[in-house]
Amino acid sequence: xxxxxxxxxxxPVPARVGPVLFKAACPECRSRFELSAGALRLAIGGSRRTxxxxxxxxxxxxxxxxxxxxxxxxxxxxGGVRTLRLHSTV
Numbered sequence: 094x095x096x097x098x099x100x101x102x103x104x105p106v107p108a109r110v111g112p113v114l115f116k117a118a119c120p121e122c123r124s125r126f127e128l129s130a131g132a133l134r135l136a137i138g139g140s141r142r143t144x145x146x147x148x149x150x151x152x153x154x155x156x157x158x159x160x161x162x163x164x165x166x167x168x169x170x171x172g173g174v175r176t177l178r179l180h181s182t183v
Contacts, residue, residue: 112173119155122153126150133148134174134176134177135170146165
């Protein structure tokens, strides 16, 4: 019997050779696709509300912003996604 773990909304696609690809979906056009690390941006803020990843949908061109929990941050940083650390002015 094979047990398959639940996969988060954004997960790396196993690549045999070459760069890491991430599965993603657009909430506007509901398209599903794979993105390279260069197509994603990760912003890490001081709270869950200010920690997110973003990309442009390759199908409809919409700017997409989604929250990034600890696991998503691990996957994206491990896959080479450029990261911006947001600083509080307080």
